[in-house]
């Protein structure tokens with residue numbers, strides 16, 4: 001039964017070119033720490049369900065999850081800002097984005113996530129950019145709590161935070177988990193999907 005469902009999740013959904021690129025990235029998934037397909041499918045659906053238009057990703061890698069985000073943003077007519085400190089990975093991701101969704105605006109940011117988040121916060125304070133309505137956290141697990149301290153300030157009311165590797169890196173992400181569950185401004189739930197994802201909605 002479970003196997004049947006997993007196969008259903010894995011059936012082709014996007015255009016042929018996108019599916020070909022996703023399939024080739026899935027072959028090297030372990031090297032680039034990409035999401036598995038069910039988690040990526042969930043991420044894509046969540047952006048569409050929430051009609052999110054201004055998405056921030058922390059941890060681009062080679063762009064696998066980014067492609068799924070862009071495919072959702074094609075529908076919601078949104079834009080993606082995505083952070084990665086490894087320049088080579090960010091440039092591979094950019095090529096993958098162009099191949100799969102060249103109609104969606106992407107703002108790649110190269111550098112340390114915390115420093116870039118601080119810059120984004122300042123730009124929002126200076127009214128140079130809008131707050132985000134969806135943040136996907138998938139970079140350094142020990143830093144999740146530090147990301148949250150800034151993300152909280154740059155996320156709109158009603159916005160969503162989705163954090164990956166909550167169960168596979170439980171000890172490292174525990175300060176993040178506890179902070180979110182203790183914060184009454186957020187409603188949170190851990191989902192046993194892929195590496196374990198925590199979804200949090202800001203009031």
Ligand SMILES: C[S@@+](CC[C@H](N)C(=O)[O-])C[C@H]1O[C@@H](n2cnc3c(N)ncnc32)[C@H](O)[C@@H]1O
Pocket residue numbers: 032033034035058059060061062063064065066083084085086089111112113114138139140143
């Ligand atoms: C788990 S991978 C991201 C996978 C990607 N979200 C996907 O599913 O395709 C984490 C990425 O975050 C990057 N990273 C880790 N710590 C970072 C930091 N402090 N600042 C910026 N990028 C970081 C790593 O280089 C790595 O490519």
